[in-house]
Amino acid sequence: MTETGTPGAAAGLDARLVVERGPFHLDVTLAAAPGDVVALLGPNGAGKTTALRALAGLVPLSAGHLRLDGAELDGTPPESRPVGVVFQDYLLFPHLSALDNVAFGPRCHGASRAAARAQAAVWLERLDLTAHASAKPRRLSGGQAQRVALARALATHPRLLLLDEPLAALDARTRLEVRAQLRHHLAEFEAVAVLVTHDPLDAMVLADRLVVVEDGRIVQEGTPAHIARHPRTDYIAHLVGLNLYRGEAEGHTVRVEGGAEVTTTEDLTGPVFVAFPPSAVTLHRDRPTGSSARNLWRCEVAGLETHGDQIRAALTGPLPLAADLTTIAAAELDLHPGATVWATVKATQTHAYPA
Structure with a gap:
C-alpha cells in the first residue's frame, strides 16, 4: 500500500x-x-x-x-x-x-x-x-x-x-x-x-x-x-438555463456581438457578460406599448419544444433568445415556427458581470 x-x-x-x-x-x-x-x-x-x-x-x-x-x-x-x-x-x-x-x-x-x-x-x-x-x-x-x-x-x-x-x-x-x-x-x-x-x-x-x-x-x-x-x-x-451574451458595457448599456443592446441595472465599463433566464422573457405578437421593460427586440420563432411543464421557444433576431412560457400562453399567442414576436426583458431581471 x-x-x-x-x-x-x-x-x-x-x-x-x-x-x-x-x-x-x-x-x-x-x-x-x-x-x-x-x-x-x-x-x-x-x-x-x-x-x-x-x-x-x-x-x-x-x-x-x-x-x-x-x-x-x-x-x-x-x-x-x-x-x-x-x-x-x-x-x-x-x-x-x-x-x-x-x-x-x-x-x-x-x-x-x-x-x-x-x-x-x-x-x-x-x-x-x-x-x-x-x-x-x-x-x-x-x-x-x-x-x-x-x-x-x-x-x-x-x-x-x-x-x-x-x-x-x-x-x-x-x-x-x-x-x-x-x-x-x-x-x-x-x-x-x-x-x-x-x-x-x-x-x-x-x-x-x-x-x-x-x-x-x-x-x-x-x-x-x-x-x-x-x-x-x-x-x-445552457446547463444552468440562462441566456448568455458577451459584449462591451458603457454604464447600464451592454452592446453585444451583433450590435444588439441590453439595458442592465449594473453600472459597468468594458468587456462583460450579461445573462438572464428564459423565464424573464415575455413575448407579445404586437409591439407592446406602455411596457416598463427596458429591453425590447423583434424576433422570429425558430422552434418550440416541451421543457418540463412549460414550452421553450427558440427565437432568432438581433439577439438570439430562449423564452419559457406556459402551454396556454403559447396557444394564445399562436406561436409556431416562423411567427414574428416581440420579446421584452426588464433590466432588473438581467445580470451583468466582468468578462
Missing part, C-alpha cells in the same frame, strides 16, 4: 494532469482538501473521464504531477494507490454476493477472509444494505447496486474517492432517491472525492466545487452558486 505522505506534507489532492492521446490534449489542475467534493463537469469528449482515469492510475500522465496527502502517486500501480473508484456501470462481480463484493477490497489489501467479511458487513449496514448481503448483483435494484459499489470503494478506506457518472445508470425516480443518499454519504466522507458527471443537477447537489472542462481545459471553476450566477461559456449557460 502507498504511504500517505511525509510529516507536515499538505493533506488532500494536488494534481496537474497532462495527458496526450493522439490529437487530444488534456491539461487540468486540481486541488482539494480532505472533506471536499469536487465535480468535473463538461460535455462529451471534454476530457472528464480521461482526468478521472489518470487520477486512478489507469491512464499514464504525459507530464504534470499527482500528489495525494503529500505522496507522489504518478508511476504507482493502480492497485497500490489509496484510491477507491465507483464506475458508471458499477462493475460488481456477478458471481459474488453483495457482502463478498464489498469484502473484495479489504481482501486485496491483505485482510483475512473473516476480517474482510466483517468489514464488509459494517459497510453494508452503514448503507442500509444488510438485508441484501447474500444477494448476487442480478438480484439487486439499480439503487442497491450503486450503494454496493460505493460500499466496495469505501471499504478500503481510500484517501481519494472517484465516482464516474455514479447515477447515470438509474431511472429518473431511483436517481432522485439515490442522489439524496449519496449526498449524505459524501458529506460524511473525510478524504477527497472527485465526481465526474455531465448532469448539472448531480454536480450542483453533490459537489462543494465545480470544475468545468471543455476541450481538455478548465474554462471555469467555483462553487455551484457562483457558477450558476456567473456562467462564462455557452455550454455552462
Whole structure:
C-alpha cells in the first residue's frame, strides 16, 4: 500500500494532469482538501473521464504531477494507490454476493477472509444494505447496486474517492432517491472525492466545487452558486438555463456581438457578460406599448419544444433568445415556427458581470 505522505506534507489532492492521446490534449489542475467534493463537469469528449482515469492510475500522465496527502502517486500501480473508484456501470462481480463484493477490497489489501467479511458487513449496514448481503448483483435494484459499489470503494478506506457518472445508470425516480443518499454519504466522507458527471443537477447537489472542462481545459471553476450566477461559456449557460451574451458595457448599456443592446441595472465599463433566464422573457405578437421593460427586440420563432411543464421557444433576431412560457400562453399567442414576436426583458431581471 502507498504511504500517505511525509510529516507536515499538505493533506488532500494536488494534481496537474497532462495527458496526450493522439490529437487530444488534456491539461487540468486540481486541488482539494480532505472533506471536499469536487465535480468535473463538461460535455462529451471534454476530457472528464480521461482526468478521472489518470487520477486512478489507469491512464499514464504525459507530464504534470499527482500528489495525494503529500505522496507522489504518478508511476504507482493502480492497485497500490489509496484510491477507491465507483464506475458508471458499477462493475460488481456477478458471481459474488453483495457482502463478498464489498469484502473484495479489504481482501486485496491483505485482510483475512473473516476480517474482510466483517468489514464488509459494517459497510453494508452503514448503507442500509444488510438485508441484501447474500444477494448476487442480478438480484439487486439499480439503487442497491450503486450503494454496493460505493460500499466496495469505501471499504478500503481510500484517501481519494472517484465516482464516474455514479447515477447515470438509474431511472429518473431511483436517481432522485439515490442522489439524496449519496449526498449524505459524501458529506460524511473525510478524504477527497472527485465526481465526474455531465448532469448539472448531480454536480450542483453533490459537489462543494465545480470544475468545468471543455476541450481538455478548465474554462471555469467555483462553487455551484457562483457558477450558476456567473456562467462564462455557452455550454455552462445552457446547463444552468440562462441566456448568455458577451459584449462591451458603457454604464447600464451592454452592446453585444451583433450590435444588439441590453439595458442592465449594473453600472459597468468594458468587456462583460450579461445573462438572464428564459423565464424573464415575455413575448407579445404586437409591439407592446406602455411596457416598463427596458429591453425590447423583434424576433422570429425558430422552434418550440416541451421543457418540463412549460414550452421553450427558440427565437432568432438581433439577439438570439430562449423564452419559457406556459402551454396556454403559447396557444394564445399562436406561436409556431416562423411567427414574428416581440420579446421584452426588464433590466432588473438581467445580470451583468466582468468578462
